[in-house]
């Protein structure tokens with residue numbers, strides 16, 4: 001098993017400013033020392049409450065944000081060994097701090113599809129130009145070659161020649177998202193982030209988009225990081241699932257394993273909210289006390305302890321590390 005991306009203690013903070021002169025008074029600790037890997041050609045689902053840092057982690061991974069600390073190893077071919085001790089001299093690029101031409105040359109391999117295509121597609125551009133733009137900007141090709149590639153990718157995502165000379169507003173929500181997918185895939189990327197890509201369309205369209213993602217993954221050997229609030233979608237599409245809480249990954253395991261054996265008390269609460277078809281079922285909804293704390297001043301020790309039903313003394317003082325407590329099942333919790 002090899003990885004396409006691997007991060008070590010990744011940190012991304014946003015400054016909080018105040019007053020007339022915008023003096024910095026603190027940091028939003030959106031991503032706080034996250035160590036995570038994404039396997040070649042898998043779909044890694046990423047879940048967690050709103051504001052826990054999912055989008056920030058995703059954008060930092062593909063260097064749309066510059067991390068404040070930590071390392072990101074990226075290999076478009078997905079040859080990063082599955083060991084936490086990678087050194088940059090192993091021939092794998094460490095991309096946390098690279099800039100300029102070096103960073104631009106990597107862009108084509110890492111793409112993102114956002115939740116809302118109405119805001120992510122430029123309303124004044126024709127579809128043919130929207131989809132061709134990454135090819136032109138990244139200097140991959142232009143002219144007739146770019147046009148041919150636009151048509152080819154549009155057909156792959158279920159659109160066609162008749163859509164080339166139209167503007168985004170002439171399409172339905174589902175079709176717009178297909179345009180956004182074509183634009184993300186036209187550079188032939190290896191790693192694609194899907195940030196709630198189906199939450200702005202209705203249920204019937206959702207299923208066809210999910211099919212499209214699966215189909216494109218097979219055809220193009222894609223690796224996905226799939227962010228969603230909808231746990232049934234995450235279950236259907238993910239090989240593994242990572243659970244985030246307040247800037248941290250608190251649990252990571254294979255999909256079946258985490259659904260059958262959620263170990264972190266936060267994961268247990270999150271998954272207990274899924275409706276069960278069988279009314280006799282014993283699963284009880286776990287209601288967490290309190291609101292998620294602010295990421296500006298996260299609790300000392302385990303960040304989850306003020307809301308945890310099992311909090312012990314140690315949880316208030318020592319931050320638990322993410323460790324393997326069952327085969328390939330990582331959890332950050334003092335209970336284990």
Ligand SMILES: Nc1ncnc2c1ncn2[C@@H]1O[C@H](COP(=O)(O)OP(=O)(O)OP(=O)(O)O)[C@@H](O)[C@H]1O
Pocket residue numbers: 014015028029030048049050051052053054055056057295
């Ligand atoms: N550009 C930014 N500037 C300042 N703070 C930000 C910025 N982007 C995100 N944040 C803050 O960082 C934290 C994490 O936000 P993020 O968007 O990553 O969460 P999320 O898990 O994707 O949430 P959602 O599920 O609502 O999309 C939040 O407290 C948010 O307010």
Ligand SMILES: [Mg+2]
Pocket residue numbers: 054055056195
């Ligand atoms: Mg988000």
